[in-house]
Amino acid sequence: MAGERPSQLVLVVDVSPVHWGRLNAAAEESLSFTRCVENVCVFLNAFMMINDGNKIAVLASHPLENRFVYPTSNVPSDGVRYELFAALDKAVVDGMKAMAQKLTLHENVIADGSPSLMAGSLAKALCYINRTTQAGGQLQSRILIVKVSPDAPAQYMATMNCIFGAQKNGIPIDACIIGPDSGFLQQASDLTGGMYLRVPEPKALLQYLMWVFLPDASIRNTLVFPSRALVDYRAACFCHRKLVEVGFVCSVCLSIFCQFNPVCLTCNSRFRVPGLGAAKGKKKNVT
Structure with a gap:
Protein backbone atom coordinates (compact mmCIF):
# COMPACT_ATOMS: atom_id res chain seq x y z
CA MET A 1 0.00 0.00 0.00
CA LEU A 223 -3.62 -13.23 9.41
CA VAL A 224 -4.46 -16.93 9.63
CA PHE A 225 -1.75 -19.29 8.38
CA PRO A 226 -1.21 -23.06 8.40
CA SER A 227 -0.15 -24.48 11.74
CA ARG A 228 3.60 -24.58 12.31
CA ALA A 229 5.36 -27.91 11.86
CA LEU A 230 7.49 -29.41 14.62
CA VAL A 231 11.05 -28.14 14.27
CA ASP A 232 13.78 -30.72 13.71
CA TYR A 233 16.68 -29.41 15.79
CA ARG A 234 19.08 -32.24 15.08
CA ALA A 235 22.62 -31.13 14.38
CA ALA A 236 25.13 -32.55 11.91
CA CYS A 237 28.27 -34.06 13.41
CA PHE A 238 31.61 -32.54 12.44
CA CYS A 239 33.26 -35.91 11.76
CA HIS A 240 30.88 -37.68 9.34
CA ARG A 241 28.34 -34.88 8.56
CA LYS A 242 25.47 -37.07 9.80
CA LEU A 243 22.40 -35.73 11.58
CA VAL A 244 22.48 -36.90 15.19
CA GLU A 245 20.06 -36.68 18.12
CA VAL A 246 22.65 -37.52 20.81
CA GLY A 247 26.35 -36.90 20.38
CA PHE A 248 29.59 -35.74 21.99
CA VAL A 249 30.20 -31.99 22.28
CA CYS A 250 33.63 -30.42 22.68
CA SER A 251 33.60 -28.30 25.84
CA VAL A 252 36.05 -25.82 24.29
CA CYS A 253 34.77 -25.09 20.75
CA LEU A 254 31.32 -26.77 20.95
CA SER A 255 31.97 -29.03 17.96
CA ILE A 256 29.61 -32.01 17.74
CA PHE A 257 30.70 -35.61 17.08
CA CYS A 258 28.67 -38.77 16.62
CA GLN A 259 31.31 -40.86 18.44
CA PHE A 260 33.89 -40.21 21.12
CA ASN A 261 37.27 -38.84 20.00
CA PRO A 262 40.12 -38.42 22.50
CA VAL A 263 41.24 -35.32 20.58
CA CYS A 264 38.82 -32.73 19.19
CA LEU A 265 39.11 -32.69 15.39
CA THR A 266 38.38 -28.95 15.33
CA CYS A 267 40.47 -27.34 18.08
CA ASN A 268 42.77 -30.30 19.06
CA SER A 269 41.67 -30.24 22.72
CA ARG A 270 42.38 -33.49 24.57
CA PHE A 271 39.73 -35.30 26.62
CA ARG A 272 39.71 -38.00 29.25
CA VAL A 273 38.55 -41.38 27.98
CA PRO A 274 35.05 -42.17 29.41
CA GLY A 275 35.11 -44.61 32.33
CA LEU A 276 38.78 -44.10 33.15
CA GLY A 277 39.19 -41.88 36.16
CA ALA A 278 42.37 -40.69 37.79
CA ALA A 279 44.41 -43.44 39.39
CA LYS A 280 43.95 -43.67 43.13
CA GLY A 281 46.48 -45.14 45.54
CA LYS A 282 45.55 -47.90 47.96
CA LYS A 283 44.61 -46.81 51.46
CA LYS A 284 46.90 -48.28 54.12
CA ASN A 285 45.42 -49.92 57.20
CA VAL A 286 46.30 -48.11 60.40
CA THR A 287 46.85 -50.43 63.37
Missing part, protein backbone atom coordinates in the same frame (compact mmCIF):
# COMPACT_ATOMS: atom_id res chain seq x y z
CA ALA A 2 1.11 3.57 -0.64
CA GLY A 3 1.43 4.54 3.03
CA GLU A 4 3.25 1.39 4.18
CA ARG A 5 6.97 1.00 4.51
CA PRO A 6 8.44 -0.62 1.36
CA SER A 7 9.98 -4.08 1.52
CA GLN A 8 12.83 -5.93 -0.08
CA LEU A 9 12.52 -9.61 -0.97
CA VAL A 10 15.44 -11.84 -1.92
CA LEU A 11 14.05 -15.01 -3.52
CA VAL A 12 16.16 -18.17 -3.76
CA VAL A 13 14.89 -20.86 -6.14
CA ASP A 14 16.28 -24.41 -6.26
CA VAL A 15 16.75 -25.18 -9.98
CA SER A 16 18.39 -28.63 -9.66
CA PRO A 17 16.99 -30.63 -12.63
CA VAL A 18 17.79 -33.94 -10.92
CA HIS A 19 15.47 -33.33 -7.98
CA TRP A 20 12.80 -31.69 -10.12
CA GLY A 21 12.85 -34.84 -12.24
CA ARG A 22 12.54 -37.03 -9.15
CA LEU A 23 9.62 -34.97 -7.93
CA ASN A 24 7.77 -35.43 -11.22
CA ALA A 25 8.61 -39.15 -11.31
CA ALA A 26 7.21 -39.68 -7.81
CA ALA A 27 3.72 -38.43 -8.72
CA GLU A 28 1.81 -38.49 -11.98
CA GLU A 29 0.32 -35.04 -11.44
CA SER A 30 3.11 -32.97 -9.98
CA LEU A 31 4.63 -29.55 -10.53
CA SER A 32 7.07 -29.16 -13.42
CA PHE A 33 10.06 -26.87 -13.21
CA THR A 34 8.72 -24.68 -16.01
CA ARG A 35 5.40 -24.29 -14.22
CA CYS A 36 7.20 -23.43 -10.98
CA VAL A 37 9.13 -20.63 -12.69
CA GLU A 38 5.89 -19.24 -14.15
CA ASN A 39 4.27 -19.26 -10.69
CA VAL A 40 7.31 -17.53 -9.22
CA CYS A 41 7.09 -14.76 -11.84
CA VAL A 42 3.41 -14.15 -11.04
CA PHE A 43 4.26 -14.02 -7.33
CA LEU A 44 7.08 -11.52 -7.93
CA ASN A 45 4.84 -9.28 -10.03
CA ALA A 46 2.24 -9.31 -7.25
CA PHE A 47 4.89 -8.38 -4.67
CA MET A 48 6.06 -5.47 -6.82
CA MET A 49 2.49 -4.19 -7.23
CA ILE A 50 1.80 -4.05 -3.48
CA ASN A 51 4.06 -1.03 -2.99
CA ASP A 52 5.80 1.24 -5.48
CA GLY A 53 8.94 1.14 -3.34
CA ASN A 54 9.24 -2.66 -3.12
CA LYS A 55 12.51 -4.19 -4.35
CA ILE A 56 13.32 -7.76 -5.34
CA ALA A 57 16.36 -9.88 -6.11
CA VAL A 58 16.28 -13.45 -7.43
CA LEU A 59 18.93 -16.13 -6.91
CA ALA A 60 19.05 -19.45 -8.79
CA SER A 61 20.78 -22.30 -6.95
CA HIS A 62 21.99 -25.75 -8.01
CA PRO A 63 24.76 -28.14 -6.84
CA LEU A 64 27.51 -26.31 -8.73
CA GLU A 65 26.68 -22.63 -8.57
CA ASN A 66 24.57 -19.81 -7.15
CA ARG A 67 23.82 -16.87 -9.40
CA PHE A 68 21.70 -13.72 -9.36
CA VAL A 69 19.31 -13.81 -12.30
CA TYR A 70 17.70 -10.51 -11.26
CA PRO A 71 18.77 -7.76 -11.13
CA THR A 72 21.62 -8.05 -13.63
CA SER A 73 23.74 -5.48 -15.40
CA ASN A 74 21.59 -5.59 -18.55
CA VAL A 75 18.25 -5.63 -16.72
CA PRO A 76 17.53 -2.47 -14.67
CA SER A 77 15.87 -2.80 -11.28
CA ASP A 78 14.43 0.73 -11.42
CA GLY A 79 12.22 2.48 -13.93
CA VAL A 80 8.56 2.84 -14.81
CA ARG A 81 6.91 0.25 -12.57
CA TYR A 82 4.75 -1.68 -14.96
CA GLU A 83 7.32 -1.60 -17.75
CA LEU A 84 9.66 -3.60 -15.53
CA PHE A 85 7.37 -6.62 -15.32
CA ALA A 86 8.16 -7.95 -18.79
CA ALA A 87 11.90 -7.43 -18.27
CA LEU A 88 11.68 -9.11 -14.86
CA ASP A 89 9.82 -12.16 -16.21
CA LYS A 90 12.23 -12.59 -19.11
CA ALA A 91 15.32 -12.25 -16.92
CA VAL A 92 14.04 -14.77 -14.34
CA VAL A 93 12.86 -17.35 -16.90
CA ASP A 94 15.96 -17.14 -19.09
CA GLY A 95 18.35 -17.11 -16.14
CA MET A 96 16.84 -20.12 -14.36
CA LYS A 97 16.57 -22.20 -17.53
CA ALA A 98 20.18 -21.39 -18.41
CA MET A 99 21.29 -22.51 -14.93
CA ALA A 100 19.36 -25.78 -15.17
CA GLN A 101 20.68 -26.53 -18.66
CA LYS A 102 24.24 -25.79 -17.59
CA LEU A 103 24.01 -28.41 -14.86
CA THR A 104 22.92 -31.15 -17.31
CA LEU A 105 26.39 -30.94 -18.90
CA HIS A 106 27.96 -32.37 -15.72
CA GLU A 107 26.98 -36.06 -15.73
CA ASN A 108 28.77 -36.80 -12.45
CA VAL A 109 26.55 -34.33 -10.58
CA ILE A 110 23.46 -35.61 -12.38
CA ALA A 111 24.23 -39.21 -11.42
CA ASP A 112 25.14 -38.31 -7.86
CA GLY A 113 22.03 -36.21 -7.26
CA SER A 114 23.91 -33.75 -5.08
CA PRO A 115 21.77 -31.20 -3.17
CA SER A 116 21.83 -27.55 -4.18
CA LEU A 117 24.20 -25.09 -2.53
CA MET A 118 21.63 -23.53 -0.20
CA ALA A 119 24.23 -22.32 2.30
CA GLY A 120 25.95 -20.33 -0.44
CA SER A 121 22.62 -18.92 -1.57
CA LEU A 122 21.84 -17.75 1.96
CA ALA A 123 25.26 -16.13 2.25
CA LYS A 124 24.82 -14.29 -1.05
CA ALA A 125 21.33 -13.16 -0.08
CA LEU A 126 22.57 -11.76 3.24
CA CYS A 127 25.47 -9.96 1.53
CA TYR A 128 23.08 -8.43 -0.99
CA ILE A 129 20.77 -7.19 1.78
CA ASN A 130 23.71 -5.77 3.70
CA ARG A 131 24.97 -3.96 0.60
CA THR A 132 21.60 -2.38 -0.13
CA THR A 133 21.26 -1.39 3.53
CA GLN A 134 24.72 0.21 3.57
CA ALA A 135 23.74 2.13 0.44
CA GLY A 136 21.02 3.88 2.42
CA GLY A 137 18.01 1.71 1.66
CA GLN A 138 15.38 1.89 4.42
CA LEU A 139 13.66 -1.37 3.52
CA GLN A 140 12.19 -4.25 5.50
CA SER A 141 14.21 -7.15 4.08
CA ARG A 142 13.42 -10.85 4.12
CA ILE A 143 14.54 -14.02 2.33
CA LEU A 144 12.27 -16.62 0.73
CA ILE A 145 13.65 -20.02 -0.33
CA VAL A 146 11.78 -22.31 -2.73
CA LYS A 147 13.47 -25.67 -2.25
CA VAL A 148 13.07 -29.09 -3.87
CA SER A 149 16.35 -30.89 -3.03
CA PRO A 150 17.12 -32.53 0.35
CA ASP A 151 19.39 -31.07 3.02
CA ALA A 152 23.15 -31.53 2.73
CA PRO A 153 24.68 -32.32 6.16
CA ALA A 154 28.04 -31.06 4.88
CA GLN A 155 26.50 -27.58 4.62
CA TYR A 156 25.27 -27.59 8.23
CA MET A 157 27.88 -25.24 9.74
CA ALA A 158 27.73 -22.75 6.88
CA THR A 159 23.93 -22.78 6.98
CA MET A 160 23.77 -22.23 10.74
CA ASN A 161 26.23 -19.33 10.52
CA CYS A 162 23.97 -17.69 7.93
CA ILE A 163 20.91 -18.33 10.12
CA PHE A 164 22.54 -16.68 13.13
CA GLY A 165 23.61 -13.75 10.96
CA ALA A 166 20.04 -13.29 9.70
CA GLN A 167 18.71 -13.57 13.26
CA LYS A 168 21.11 -10.91 14.55
CA ASN A 169 20.16 -8.51 11.75
CA GLY A 170 16.41 -9.10 12.06
CA ILE A 171 16.00 -10.70 8.61
CA PRO A 172 13.22 -13.33 8.50
CA ILE A 173 13.91 -16.46 6.44
CA ASP A 174 10.81 -18.01 4.84
CA ALA A 175 10.91 -21.53 3.43
CA CYS A 176 8.57 -22.93 0.77
CA ILE A 177 9.39 -26.65 0.53
CA ILE A 178 8.24 -28.63 -2.49
CA GLY A 179 10.44 -31.71 -1.94
CA PRO A 180 11.35 -33.50 1.31
CA ASP A 181 11.17 -31.66 4.64
CA SER A 182 14.19 -29.53 5.48
CA GLY A 183 15.38 -29.60 9.08
CA PHE A 184 17.85 -26.79 8.36
CA LEU A 185 15.18 -24.43 7.03
CA GLN A 186 12.81 -25.37 9.87
CA GLN A 187 15.46 -24.08 12.25
CA ALA A 188 16.06 -21.03 10.04
CA SER A 189 12.39 -20.05 10.01
CA ASP A 190 11.92 -20.70 13.73
CA LEU A 191 15.00 -18.72 14.81
CA THR A 192 14.45 -15.74 12.51
CA GLY A 193 10.66 -15.43 12.84
CA GLY A 194 9.92 -16.56 9.28
CA MET A 195 7.36 -18.96 7.86
CA TYR A 196 8.01 -22.62 7.02
CA LEU A 197 5.63 -24.51 4.77
CA ARG A 198 5.94 -27.84 3.02
CA VAL A 199 3.47 -27.44 0.17
CA PRO A 200 0.92 -30.29 0.41
CA GLU A 201 -0.22 -29.84 -3.22
CA PRO A 202 2.71 -28.75 -5.42
CA LYS A 203 0.40 -27.96 -8.34
CA ALA A 204 -1.16 -25.25 -6.13
CA LEU A 205 2.19 -23.56 -5.52
CA LEU A 206 0.99 -20.14 -6.66
CA GLN A 207 -1.92 -20.15 -4.20
CA TYR A 208 0.40 -20.97 -1.31
CA LEU A 209 2.91 -18.30 -2.37
CA MET A 210 0.16 -15.68 -2.44
CA TRP A 211 -1.46 -16.80 0.80
CA VAL A 212 1.53 -17.51 3.04
CA PHE A 213 4.55 -15.68 1.64
CA LEU A 214 3.19 -12.53 -0.01
CA PRO A 215 2.32 -10.66 3.25
CA ASP A 216 5.19 -8.97 5.05
CA ALA A 217 6.32 -10.20 8.45
CA SER A 218 4.94 -7.03 10.08
CA ILE A 219 1.30 -7.94 9.34
CA ARG A 220 1.41 -11.71 9.65
CA ASN A 221 0.16 -11.67 13.23
CA THR A 222 -3.21 -10.42 11.98
Whole structure:
Protein backbone atom coordinates (compact mmCIF):
# COMPACT_ATOMS: atom_id res chain seq x y z
CA MET A 1 0.00 0.00 0.00
CA ALA A 2 1.11 3.57 -0.64
CA GLY A 3 1.43 4.54 3.03
CA GLU A 4 3.25 1.39 4.18
CA ARG A 5 6.97 1.00 4.51
CA PRO A 6 8.44 -0.62 1.36
CA SER A 7 9.98 -4.08 1.52
CA GLN A 8 12.83 -5.93 -0.08
CA LEU A 9 12.52 -9.61 -0.97
CA VAL A 10 15.44 -11.84 -1.92
CA LEU A 11 14.05 -15.01 -3.52
CA VAL A 12 16.16 -18.17 -3.76
CA VAL A 13 14.89 -20.86 -6.14
CA ASP A 14 16.28 -24.41 -6.26
CA VAL A 15 16.75 -25.18 -9.98
CA SER A 16 18.39 -28.63 -9.66
CA PRO A 17 16.99 -30.63 -12.63
CA VAL A 18 17.79 -33.94 -10.92
CA HIS A 19 15.47 -33.33 -7.98
CA TRP A 20 12.80 -31.69 -10.12
CA GLY A 21 12.85 -34.84 -12.24
CA ARG A 22 12.54 -37.03 -9.15
CA LEU A 23 9.62 -34.97 -7.93
CA ASN A 24 7.77 -35.43 -11.22
CA ALA A 25 8.61 -39.15 -11.31
CA ALA A 26 7.21 -39.68 -7.81
CA ALA A 27 3.72 -38.43 -8.72
CA GLU A 28 1.81 -38.49 -11.98
CA GLU A 29 0.32 -35.04 -11.44
CA SER A 30 3.11 -32.97 -9.98
CA LEU A 31 4.63 -29.55 -10.53
CA SER A 32 7.07 -29.16 -13.42
CA PHE A 33 10.06 -26.87 -13.21
CA THR A 34 8.72 -24.68 -16.01
CA ARG A 35 5.40 -24.29 -14.22
CA CYS A 36 7.20 -23.43 -10.98
CA VAL A 37 9.13 -20.63 -12.69
CA GLU A 38 5.89 -19.24 -14.15
CA ASN A 39 4.27 -19.26 -10.69
CA VAL A 40 7.31 -17.53 -9.22
CA CYS A 41 7.09 -14.76 -11.84
CA VAL A 42 3.41 -14.15 -11.04
CA PHE A 43 4.26 -14.02 -7.33
CA LEU A 44 7.08 -11.52 -7.93
CA ASN A 45 4.84 -9.28 -10.03
CA ALA A 46 2.24 -9.31 -7.25
CA PHE A 47 4.89 -8.38 -4.67
CA MET A 48 6.06 -5.47 -6.82
CA MET A 49 2.49 -4.19 -7.23
CA ILE A 50 1.80 -4.05 -3.48
CA ASN A 51 4.06 -1.03 -2.99
CA ASP A 52 5.80 1.24 -5.48
CA GLY A 53 8.94 1.14 -3.34
CA ASN A 54 9.24 -2.66 -3.12
CA LYS A 55 12.51 -4.19 -4.35
CA ILE A 56 13.32 -7.76 -5.34
CA ALA A 57 16.36 -9.88 -6.11
CA VAL A 58 16.28 -13.45 -7.43
CA LEU A 59 18.93 -16.13 -6.91
CA ALA A 60 19.05 -19.45 -8.79
CA SER A 61 20.78 -22.30 -6.95
CA HIS A 62 21.99 -25.75 -8.01
CA PRO A 63 24.76 -28.14 -6.84
CA LEU A 64 27.51 -26.31 -8.73
CA GLU A 65 26.68 -22.63 -8.57
CA ASN A 66 24.57 -19.81 -7.15
CA ARG A 67 23.82 -16.87 -9.40
CA PHE A 68 21.70 -13.72 -9.36
CA VAL A 69 19.31 -13.81 -12.30
CA TYR A 70 17.70 -10.51 -11.26
CA PRO A 71 18.77 -7.76 -11.13
CA THR A 72 21.62 -8.05 -13.63
CA SER A 73 23.74 -5.48 -15.40
CA ASN A 74 21.59 -5.59 -18.55
CA VAL A 75 18.25 -5.63 -16.72
CA PRO A 76 17.53 -2.47 -14.67
CA SER A 77 15.87 -2.80 -11.28
CA ASP A 78 14.43 0.73 -11.42
CA GLY A 79 12.22 2.48 -13.93
CA VAL A 80 8.56 2.84 -14.81
CA ARG A 81 6.91 0.25 -12.57
CA TYR A 82 4.75 -1.68 -14.96
CA GLU A 83 7.32 -1.60 -17.75
CA LEU A 84 9.66 -3.60 -15.53
CA PHE A 85 7.37 -6.62 -15.32
CA ALA A 86 8.16 -7.95 -18.79
CA ALA A 87 11.90 -7.43 -18.27
CA LEU A 88 11.68 -9.11 -14.86
CA ASP A 89 9.82 -12.16 -16.21
CA LYS A 90 12.23 -12.59 -19.11
CA ALA A 91 15.32 -12.25 -16.92
CA VAL A 92 14.04 -14.77 -14.34
CA VAL A 93 12.86 -17.35 -16.90
CA ASP A 94 15.96 -17.14 -19.09
CA GLY A 95 18.35 -17.11 -16.14
CA MET A 96 16.84 -20.12 -14.36
CA LYS A 97 16.57 -22.20 -17.53
CA ALA A 98 20.18 -21.39 -18.41
CA MET A 99 21.29 -22.51 -14.93
CA ALA A 100 19.36 -25.78 -15.17
CA GLN A 101 20.68 -26.53 -18.66
CA LYS A 102 24.24 -25.79 -17.59
CA LEU A 103 24.01 -28.41 -14.86
CA THR A 104 22.92 -31.15 -17.31
CA LEU A 105 26.39 -30.94 -18.90
CA HIS A 106 27.96 -32.37 -15.72
CA GLU A 107 26.98 -36.06 -15.73
CA ASN A 108 28.77 -36.80 -12.45
CA VAL A 109 26.55 -34.33 -10.58
CA ILE A 110 23.46 -35.61 -12.38
CA ALA A 111 24.23 -39.21 -11.42
CA ASP A 112 25.14 -38.31 -7.86
CA GLY A 113 22.03 -36.21 -7.26
CA SER A 114 23.91 -33.75 -5.08
CA PRO A 115 21.77 -31.20 -3.17
CA SER A 116 21.83 -27.55 -4.18
CA LEU A 117 24.20 -25.09 -2.53
CA MET A 118 21.63 -23.53 -0.20
CA ALA A 119 24.23 -22.32 2.30
CA GLY A 120 25.95 -20.33 -0.44
CA SER A 121 22.62 -18.92 -1.57
CA LEU A 122 21.84 -17.75 1.96
CA ALA A 123 25.26 -16.13 2.25
CA LYS A 124 24.82 -14.29 -1.05
CA ALA A 125 21.33 -13.16 -0.08
CA LEU A 126 22.57 -11.76 3.24
CA CYS A 127 25.47 -9.96 1.53
CA TYR A 128 23.08 -8.43 -0.99
CA ILE A 129 20.77 -7.19 1.78
CA ASN A 130 23.71 -5.77 3.70
CA ARG A 131 24.97 -3.96 0.60
CA THR A 132 21.60 -2.38 -0.13
CA THR A 133 21.26 -1.39 3.53
CA GLN A 134 24.72 0.21 3.57
CA ALA A 135 23.74 2.13 0.44
CA GLY A 136 21.02 3.88 2.42
CA GLY A 137 18.01 1.71 1.66
CA GLN A 138 15.38 1.89 4.42
CA LEU A 139 13.66 -1.37 3.52
CA GLN A 140 12.19 -4.25 5.50
CA SER A 141 14.21 -7.15 4.08
CA ARG A 142 13.42 -10.85 4.12
CA ILE A 143 14.54 -14.02 2.33
CA LEU A 144 12.27 -16.62 0.73
CA ILE A 145 13.65 -20.02 -0.33
CA VAL A 146 11.78 -22.31 -2.73
CA LYS A 147 13.47 -25.67 -2.25
CA VAL A 148 13.07 -29.09 -3.87
CA SER A 149 16.35 -30.89 -3.03
CA PRO A 150 17.12 -32.53 0.35
CA ASP A 151 19.39 -31.07 3.02
CA ALA A 152 23.15 -31.53 2.73
CA PRO A 153 24.68 -32.32 6.16
CA ALA A 154 28.04 -31.06 4.88
CA GLN A 155 26.50 -27.58 4.62
CA TYR A 156 25.27 -27.59 8.23
CA MET A 157 27.88 -25.24 9.74
CA ALA A 158 27.73 -22.75 6.88
CA THR A 159 23.93 -22.78 6.98
CA MET A 160 23.77 -22.23 10.74
CA ASN A 161 26.23 -19.33 10.52
CA CYS A 162 23.97 -17.69 7.93
CA ILE A 163 20.91 -18.33 10.12
CA PHE A 164 22.54 -16.68 13.13
CA GLY A 165 23.61 -13.75 10.96
CA ALA A 166 20.04 -13.29 9.70
CA GLN A 167 18.71 -13.57 13.26
CA LYS A 168 21.11 -10.91 14.55
CA ASN A 169 20.16 -8.51 11.75
CA GLY A 170 16.41 -9.10 12.06
CA ILE A 171 16.00 -10.70 8.61
CA PRO A 172 13.22 -13.33 8.50
CA ILE A 173 13.91 -16.46 6.44
CA ASP A 174 10.81 -18.01 4.84
CA ALA A 175 10.91 -21.53 3.43
CA CYS A 176 8.57 -22.93 0.77
CA ILE A 177 9.39 -26.65 0.53
CA ILE A 178 8.24 -28.63 -2.49
CA GLY A 179 10.44 -31.71 -1.94
CA PRO A 180 11.35 -33.50 1.31
CA ASP A 181 11.17 -31.66 4.64
CA SER A 182 14.19 -29.53 5.48
CA GLY A 183 15.38 -29.60 9.08
CA PHE A 184 17.85 -26.79 8.36
CA LEU A 185 15.18 -24.43 7.03
CA GLN A 186 12.81 -25.37 9.87
CA GLN A 187 15.46 -24.08 12.25
CA ALA A 188 16.06 -21.03 10.04
CA SER A 189 12.39 -20.05 10.01
CA ASP A 190 11.92 -20.70 13.73
CA LEU A 191 15.00 -18.72 14.81
CA THR A 192 14.45 -15.74 12.51
CA GLY A 193 10.66 -15.43 12.84
CA GLY A 194 9.92 -16.56 9.28
CA MET A 195 7.36 -18.96 7.86
CA TYR A 196 8.01 -22.62 7.02
CA LEU A 197 5.63 -24.51 4.77
CA ARG A 198 5.94 -27.84 3.02
CA VAL A 199 3.47 -27.44 0.17
CA PRO A 200 0.92 -30.29 0.41
CA GLU A 201 -0.22 -29.84 -3.22
CA PRO A 202 2.71 -28.75 -5.42
CA LYS A 203 0.40 -27.96 -8.34
CA ALA A 204 -1.16 -25.25 -6.13
CA LEU A 205 2.19 -23.56 -5.52
CA LEU A 206 0.99 -20.14 -6.66
CA GLN A 207 -1.92 -20.15 -4.20
CA TYR A 208 0.40 -20.97 -1.31
CA LEU A 209 2.91 -18.30 -2.37
CA MET A 210 0.16 -15.68 -2.44
CA TRP A 211 -1.46 -16.80 0.80
CA VAL A 212 1.53 -17.51 3.04
CA PHE A 213 4.55 -15.68 1.64
CA LEU A 214 3.19 -12.53 -0.01
CA PRO A 215 2.32 -10.66 3.25
CA ASP A 216 5.19 -8.97 5.05
CA ALA A 217 6.32 -10.20 8.45
CA SER A 218 4.94 -7.03 10.08
CA ILE A 219 1.30 -7.94 9.34
CA ARG A 220 1.41 -11.71 9.65
CA ASN A 221 0.16 -11.67 13.23
CA THR A 222 -3.21 -10.42 11.98
CA LEU A 223 -3.62 -13.23 9.41
CA VAL A 224 -4.46 -16.93 9.63
CA PHE A 225 -1.75 -19.29 8.38
CA PRO A 226 -1.21 -23.06 8.40
CA SER A 227 -0.15 -24.48 11.74
CA ARG A 228 3.60 -24.58 12.31
CA ALA A 229 5.36 -27.91 11.86
CA LEU A 230 7.49 -29.41 14.62
CA VAL A 231 11.05 -28.14 14.27
CA ASP A 232 13.78 -30.72 13.71
CA TYR A 233 16.68 -29.41 15.79
CA ARG A 234 19.08 -32.24 15.08
CA ALA A 235 22.62 -31.13 14.38
CA ALA A 236 25.13 -32.55 11.91
CA CYS A 237 28.27 -34.06 13.41
CA PHE A 238 31.61 -32.54 12.44
CA CYS A 239 33.26 -35.91 11.76
CA HIS A 240 30.88 -37.68 9.34
CA ARG A 241 28.34 -34.88 8.56
CA LYS A 242 25.47 -37.07 9.80
CA LEU A 243 22.40 -35.73 11.58
CA VAL A 244 22.48 -36.90 15.19
CA GLU A 245 20.06 -36.68 18.12
CA VAL A 246 22.65 -37.52 20.81
CA GLY A 247 26.35 -36.90 20.38
CA PHE A 248 29.59 -35.74 21.99
CA VAL A 249 30.20 -31.99 22.28
CA CYS A 250 33.63 -30.42 22.68
CA SER A 251 33.60 -28.30 25.84
CA VAL A 252 36.05 -25.82 24.29
CA CYS A 253 34.77 -25.09 20.75
CA LEU A 254 31.32 -26.77 20.95
CA SER A 255 31.97 -29.03 17.96
CA ILE A 256 29.61 -32.01 17.74
CA PHE A 257 30.70 -35.61 17.08
CA CYS A 258 28.67 -38.77 16.62
CA GLN A 259 31.31 -40.86 18.44
CA PHE A 260 33.89 -40.21 21.12
CA ASN A 261 37.27 -38.84 20.00
CA PRO A 262 40.12 -38.42 22.50
CA VAL A 263 41.24 -35.32 20.58
CA CYS A 264 38.82 -32.73 19.19
CA LEU A 265 39.11 -32.69 15.39
CA THR A 266 38.38 -28.95 15.33
CA CYS A 267 40.47 -27.34 18.08
CA ASN A 268 42.77 -30.30 19.06
CA SER A 269 41.67 -30.24 22.72
CA ARG A 270 42.38 -33.49 24.57
CA PHE A 271 39.73 -35.30 26.62
CA ARG A 272 39.71 -38.00 29.25
CA VAL A 273 38.55 -41.38 27.98
CA PRO A 274 35.05 -42.17 29.41
CA GLY A 275 35.11 -44.61 32.33
CA LEU A 276 38.78 -44.10 33.15
CA GLY A 277 39.19 -41.88 36.16
CA ALA A 278 42.37 -40.69 37.79
CA ALA A 279 44.41 -43.44 39.39
CA LYS A 280 43.95 -43.67 43.13
CA GLY A 281 46.48 -45.14 45.54
CA LYS A 282 45.55 -47.90 47.96
CA LYS A 283 44.61 -46.81 51.46
CA LYS A 284 46.90 -48.28 54.12
CA ASN A 285 45.42 -49.92 57.20
CA VAL A 286 46.30 -48.11 60.40
CA THR A 287 46.85 -50.43 63.37
